[in-house]
Amino acid sequence: MPSSLLSVRSAAIFLVLFSQCVSGKDCVCELNSLQRPFPMDQLDSIQTAADKCMKSISSAELMEMDILMLGVQRRLDQLEETVSVLEKEDDGNLYGAVSLRIIELELAEVLELMAKLKKTIELNKQLNESTATKLQNMTEGMTTLEAFDVSHVVIKQRENLRIKRDLVECQHELKATPPPPTPRPRRCPQGLLVNVTGPRTYSLTQYGTSYPYGAWGRDPKPAPGKEDMYWLVALTSSNAFANFVRHYSTLSTLLVGVGPVDTTIASSNPTTNTIIGPNVVQYGDALYYGCYNTPSVCRFNISARSITNTPLPQNSGFNNKFPFGHLDATYIYTDLDFSTDESGVWVVYTAPDNFGNVILSEIIEGSPPSLGRTWRTSLHKRTATNTFMACGVLYATRFLDKQTEEIFYSFDTETKEERYDLRIHIKKMQTNIQSLNYSPRDRMLYAYSDAYIVSYDGVFQ
Numbered sequence: 001m002p003s004s005l006l007s008v009r010s011a012a013i014f015l016v017l018f019s020q021c022v023s024g025k026d027c028v029c030e031l032n033s034l035q036r037p038f039p040m041d042q043l044d045s046i047q048t049a050a051d052k053c054m055k056s057i058s059s060a061e062l063m064e065m066d067i068l069m070l071g072v073q074r075r076l077d078q079l080e081e082t083v084s085v086l087e088k089e090d091d092g093n094l095y096g097a098v099s100l101r102i103i104e105l106e107l108a109e110v111l112e113l114m115a116k117l118k119k120t121i122e123l124n125k126q127l128n129e130s131t132a133t134k135l136q137n138m139t140e141g142m143t144t145l146e147a148f149d150v151s152h153v154v155i156k157q158r159e160n161l162r163i164k165r166d167l168v169e170c171q172h173e174l175k176a177t178p179p180p181p182t183p184r185p186r187r188c189p190q191g192l193l194v195n196v197t198g199p200r201t202y203s204l205t206q207y208g209t210s211y212p213y214g215a216w217g218r219d220p221k222p223a224p225g226k227e228d229m230y231w232l233v234a235l236t237s238s239n240a241f242a243n244f245v246r247h248y249s250t251l252s253t254l255l256v257g258v259g260p261v262d263t264t265i266a267s268s269n270p271t272t273n274t275i276i277g278p279n280v281v282q283y284g285d286a287l288y289y290g291c292y293n294t295p296s297v298c299r300f301n302i303s304a305r306s307i308t309n310t311p312l313p314q315n316s317g318f319n320n321k322f323p324f325g326h327l328d329a330t331y332i333y334t335d336l337d338f339s340t341d342e343s344g345v346w347v348v349y350t351a352p353d354n355f356g357n358v359i360l361s362e363i364i365e366g367s368p369p370s371l372g373r374t375w376r377t378s379l380h381k382r383t384a385t386n387t388f389m390a391c392g393v394l395y396a397t398r399f400l401d402k403q404t405e406e407i408f409y410s411f412d413t414e415t416k417e418e419r420y421d422l423r424i425h426i427k428k429m430q431t432n433i434q435s436l437n438y439s440p441r442d443r444m445l446y447a448y449s450d451a452y453i454v455s456y457d458g459v460f461q
């Protein structure tokens, strides 16, 4: 292939390309034919005329003419080849600008030859007049082609360059990681969660691998003298029920499993107002959890060892009606999910009248506790594996693969803005995360994962 015919070509000379970004996700290119196609027939007839001229003029007499005509013919052949390659390779690629440039150069060469030819014609008095007329005609034809070039090809070349640039930008946007959430003045000075690093700690509990369901963490509002304590609840019956909470004086005693103190909620397991489901939290020296066999929020006052509760709105799911999960697993009895953050305690649940989509309520610490403000989201609860709150923003995770859990969703209770485009990855140590909670004291995430307790650092903007 001649060097001027690059291997990458497209029919861009005949096409106008429109590119646009649609909501930053898809690149759409629309290819439309130009109204005026490149005048191939004109080229053909000029070539034919040139052929005739070649035959009609004596090479001896008109050597210079001959050479020039040969040059023109070769160039015209080349131009024709270039154009036909472009016609065939309508592959939608965007190398049109390159091809257009080649055609432009080829045309320029042809025109230069034509100009010389014209000069020779004028100088050669012996020139056959009819040949001169034909040459004149060819020159005019080439001028028309030049006009075509100037008014279309070059303009389109420029346009294609611009569109190419747009497309590069568009592709760049596609590849780029999603922009971090917009910062807003809020109660929490650290802003929104943008990444999760770690794990920082990863350990089995004293129970070994006996209990795959459970929860652990730190009390965001600890009682005096209990600041360093960590709590642990394992669902010790049927992966569903628990009747006591275990406390360790420090993180290291928890990790090595020494000196726990158990506080019993009820003597039997399960029974009225004992724990159902793994999504338990401790806040203000009290344990918040789903009440056994009842669509209610239970609170166990640890120091007073007393239980109070408050019902969820009518028809709210309980007893495994709306659990979390993914394609390969359902996290049983996760109808209610409790969370803590800078502002207090929250509960996530759902009901048929919200189509199984997540409902979020704040829990007012009164006596008894009650539900405060409530938000209805569009997040289908079964598509999430966990939720947690940080800084008044609800986050939801989903199962990507055995190694990765993804925080993909957020709902801001201040702005009511929902996002489904978060791509914050959590590196898992075990396949499933049965519970996940945020501690505003150390801005860490505490996960209970197939009997392992794992902690992560939250990275905020």
Ligand SMILES: *[C@@H]1O[C@H](CO)[C@@H](O)[C@H](O)[C@H]1NC(C)=O
Residues within 6 Å of the ligand: 056, 128, 129, 130, 131
């Ligand atoms: C010019 O060429 C034509 C054929 O193209 C021929 O008929 C004519 O005789 C030629 N004239 C001269 C002066 O050679």
Ligand SMILES: *[C@@H]1O[C@H](CO)[C@@H](O)[C@H](O)[C@H]1NC(C)=O
Residues within 6 Å of the ligand: 042, 045, 046, 133, 134, 137, 138, 141
């Ligand atoms: C000039 O060329 C066109 C085709 O390009 C042809 O139709 C026309 O007859 C030609 N004129 C002369 C005088 O040769």
Ligand SMILES: *[C@@H]1O[C@H](CO)[C@@H](O)[C@H](O)[C@H]1NC(C)=O
Residues within 6 Å of the ligand: 177, 194, 195, 196, 197, 198
């Ligand atoms: C999140 O943290 C991980 C681990 O430190 C890092 O590899 C990754 O680049 C971070 N992602 C972003 C978007 O900052």
Ligand SMILES: *[C@@H]1O[C@H](CO)[C@@H](O)[C@H](O)[C@H]1NC(C)=O
Residues within 6 Å of the ligand: 284, 285, 286, 301, 302, 303, 304, 365, 366, 367
């Ligand atoms: C727990 O009980 C103690 C003693 O009755 C009381 O002072 C405290 O306010 C209670 N905590 C909650 C969260 O109700």
